[in-house]
Amino acid sequence: MKYDFDRVIDRRNTRSYKWDQSEKLFGEKDIMPLWVADMDFESPPAVKEAILRRAEQGVYGYSVPSDSYKEAITSWFRRRHDWKIKSEWISDSPGIVTSLSFSVELFTEPGDEVILQSPVYYPFYDVIQMNDRKVAKNPLVIRNGRFEMDYEQLEGLMKGGAKLLLLCSPHNPGGRVWEREELLKLGELCLRFGVTVISDEIHCDLALPGYEHIPFASLSEEIANITLTTLAATKTFNLPGLQSSFIVSSNPELKLKFDRKMKALSLHMASFFAQGAVEAAYNDGEEWLDELLEYVSGNVDYAISYLSEHLPQVQVMQPQGTYLLWVDCRGLNLDIDGLKQLMYKEAKVAFNEGSVFGTEGQGHLRINLACPRSILVEALERFCRAAAAYTAK
Numbered sequence: 001m002k003y004d005f006d007r008v009i010d011r012r013n014t015r016s017y018k019w020d021q022s023e024k025l026f027g028e029k030d031i032m033p034l035w036v037a038d039m040d041f042e043s044p045p046a047v048k049e050a051i052l053r054r055a056e057q058g059v060y061g062y063s064v065p066s067d068s069y070k071e072a073i074t075s076w077f078r079r080r081h082d083w084k085i086k087s088e089w090i091s092d093s094p095g096i097v098t099s100l101s102f103s104v105e106l107f108t109e110p111g112d113e114v115i116l117q118s119p120v121y122y123p124f125y126d127v128i129q130m131n132d133r134k135v136a137k138n139p140l141v142i143r144n145g146r147f148e149m150d151y152e153q154l155e156g157l158m159k160g161g162a163k164l165l166l167l168c169s170p171h172n173p174g175g176r177v178w179e180r181e182e183l184l185k186l187g188e189l190c191l192r193f194g195v196t197v198i199s200d201e202i203h204c205d206l207a208l209p210g211y212e213h214i215p216f217a218s219l220s221e222e223i224a225n226i227t228l229t230t231l232a233a234t235k236t237f238n239l240p241g242l243q244s245s246f247i248v249s250s251n252p253e254l255k256l257k258f259d260r261k262m263k264a265l266s267l268h269m270a271s272f273f274a275q276g277a278v279e280a281a282y283n284d285g286e287e288w289l290d291e292l293l294e295y296v297s298g299n300v301d302y303a304i305s306y307l308s309e310h311l312p313q314v315q316v317m318q319p320q321g322t323y324l325l326w327v328d329c330r331g332l333n334l335d336i337d338g339l340k341q342l343m344y345k346e347a348k349v350a351f352n353e354g355s356v357f358g359t360e361g362q363g364h365l366r367i368n369l370a371c372p373r374s375i376l377v378e379a380l381e382r383f384c385r386a387a388a389a390y391t392a393k
Helices: 022-026 045-055 067-081 096-107 123-129 151-159 180-193 252-264 274-284 286-310 336-347 373-391
Strands: 090-093 113-116 134-137 141-143 146-148 164-168 196-200 227-231 245-248 315-317 324-328 364-368
Touching: 045 274, 067 090, 067 274, 090 096, 090 252, 096 123, 096 164, 096 196, 096 227, 096 245, 096 252, 113 123, 113 151, 123 134, 123 164, 151 180, 180 196, 227 252, 286 315, 286 324, 286 373, 336 373
Parallel strands: 113 134, 113 164, 164 196, 196 227
Antiparallel strands: 090 245, 141 146, 227 245, 315 324, 324 364
16 A cells, blocks of 8 residues: 555644543543544645645635635545536535534424434434424334334324434444435435435545445435535545535525525634645545545454454444444443443443434444554454453453
8 A cells, every 4th residue: 555554643642532531531541542533544645735835824814715625526526426516506614513503403493303313423413402403213223234214214204294304424323325226215205295404424435345425415406406415525534623514505595594604603714724635635635545445444344353253242233334333232231331331441442332322322332443453453352352351240
């Protein structure tokens, strides 16, 4: 490989959300953190160079978006996803969760039900409940070792009056890359019942080898008209600290509502550093991403094989996308507190405890595999060794 993903970078004492909060969050200093979804890899060299060039200007004033920034976005999605986006469909946002929260506020009323498909990325619950809306769960079902949608139950929620759905595609934490037929069936239901879709596709570029991400809004003009897609380069190229994302909507009414809200809160100005970094990533980061996906796929294979051999009580869901591994630990017969004790106190590792993704996630763990293989090896060794001893007590 051209890029060295095996290199271990010491992120301690860098104000890292992932590495510098272990004692505060988990009660132990010497935790190996494989939880929050950022990578322990350097971003593509072109990104670093773009930021350094920008920093060297020395005057960090108000900034405006450039045509080349939007051209980089549209070109990327045309090349990687066969999705033809027009530049006028794009609006910047500080982050995906910001976009989700605004959308819930803009397209529903207090007390309305908003559909999510659980277990799911935990801020989905926050943006619904903290906007005084009600969570309408459409729990995913496990068939053939993967998550699938329950369309019959979903139709019942729509018949009951829910008019907004938060879609997670690819799915976090399950790593499902939804197939075209699945998304079309979902789109047909939404069109029939007048449901608007906010599609969180932040992991769209992280479909693993053999799988293809299908943008929900690319399915048809009719489906695009009911969809607002939230996107970012941050997961793809490890840029979350730059606070950069964007929405895409071909529906002028949806986009206008979103843009007005952004301006009302004075969030419409361009980030000084982020846009140049995103432009560099999309224009010059493709080779880096291809190698990353190969490396992460190797980590997936290693983790599944290791857990199967050394801790057969747990069941792993084979991910099709993302760098996240969803592990069913109910065979260990531990409650939530027991799993936390096992991780933080006995194994000295931090994975995500599954109940934060919804009650359907209780007894599960989510492991971030976007780290050098040596870190993954040590974390799994610690966890399996501690689990064998802890459950034998």
